Amino acid sequence: MQRIVEPLDAHERELWGSQTITLRHNLASLDLFSDGYLAEMIESAAPRSVAIHAEGGSDPSDWPSVSRGTASGAQVLDAVRGGMLWLNLVGISEWDSRFAELADQIFAEFSEQVPGLNIVKRKLGVLVSSPKATVHYHVDVPGQAIWQVRGRKRFIIYPSAEPFLRQTDLEDAVRSATYGVASYQPWYDDYATPHDLEPGKALHWQLNGPHRIENFDELSVSLTSEHWTPDIRRTYAMNYGNGLLRKYGWRPRSTSTSGPAFWGKVGLTAAYRKSGLQNKHGYQRITKHTIDPSTPTGARPLPESEWAPPGA
Structure with missing residues (x-):
């Protein structure tokens, strides 16, 4: 069986979990990330497992939540390709057998290489996002890695310490009182580290490290992995x-x-x-938009009578 994760250097194994390390992978060779398979997954997934957001203001918690509605999987991908959307196949390794097998292999390869690594829970997701789409400054709760499969993006990481990550912001994110949002000031960029990701590259960073993302001018497909020790x-x-x-x-x-x-x-x-x-x-989203590939953003507003929590 072909390896997914290329062997880590000795210093990368030592830095795992405490510093940002660049991983090399072979995911682009798999058909799991083709338009055809992604469209199939979009159509077969439970509504709660397909999270679609349209870009809004500077606070991601205010970004509109978008329903798939009656759009086919291919139409959803067309809307993402031509609009300004982020689509997340949430926890896909928990409901698709091929991604479950992929999760088993990835984390087995990690465990082989990182001494003392004891992962007690993990899952994978797939992010499909529009050309030039951005994700503003935020923090994730579990251990994270992002694996670039198609397209390119710039992933910008900040120190996971005051003032870049305030304790109260982290506590709110952990309690799901906010959508992972952290306080941000433009001067933080002077202390950030940008990483340009292309197919075959991935990043694993320090726990709770704040970050933001800028896509290049092309559709982006990424695998996300999260784990708990x-x-x-x-x-x-x-x-x-x-x-x-x-x-x-x-x-x-x-x-x-x-x-x-x-x-x-x-x-x-x-x-x-x-x-x-x-x-x-906890923080609750309300779906007020639906997919529409004919619009510049890829989504259109719903009448207020059709507003509902995502997946309802």
């Missing part, structure tokens, strides 16, 4: 617990991931999530 889970629980304490008037003093205070936050996080309060108070 015991350390990432502990960091998540600490930030979630601190965010809850702050929400209800306490000022958390510790970011430790061990000890009695930490385990108290673990219990608080579990109880809050189990209660359903996260779904009630």
Whole structure:
């Protein structure tokens, strides 16, 4: 079987998870990322697994959510190619057997190469985005990598520390109180590291590293991977617990991931999530647009009577 991830250098294995490393891969040789297969996946996926956003203002949380409506998979791809859209086949490795096998292979190859790597949960997604589309400054919660398969994009990474990543912004993102949005100032760019991605290149970066994306003038198809280790889970629980304490008037003093205070936050996080309060108070999108390849943006507004949560 052909390798997906080219062998890491010794220093890249040591830097895994703490610094940005460039990966080399062979995904472009697979037919999983052809227009035909992507169109098939768009049509067969449950509505909640096809997240489509139109670009809006500087805050991604305000970007319109777009429904597929009655458009075929090929029409959706045409709308993305000619418009200003981002399409995410969310968690595709959890509902498509070929991508499930791909996830098994990718993470097995990582585990072979990175000493002590203990991945307890992982999944893949596929991003299809328009020429010149952008994603503004934001932060992701689990460990992440982006794999460029078709087209080119510029991926700009910032330090995962104050002031580039404020603790309150991270806590809100972890609790899903925002759409992963972090505070941004234009001067942050002076301290950023840009990476130009083309087919065969991928990036894995430091946990919670803020970043933004600029597509070149061509359709972009990327694979995204996310993973959880015991350390990432502990960091998540600490930030979630601190965010809850702050929400209800306490000022958390510790970011430790061990000890009695930490385990108290673990219990608080579990109880809050189990209660359903996260779904009630978390960030919610409303779909107000639908795919329309004939428009310049690739989408058109829906009448207010048809507005609904994505996947409804």
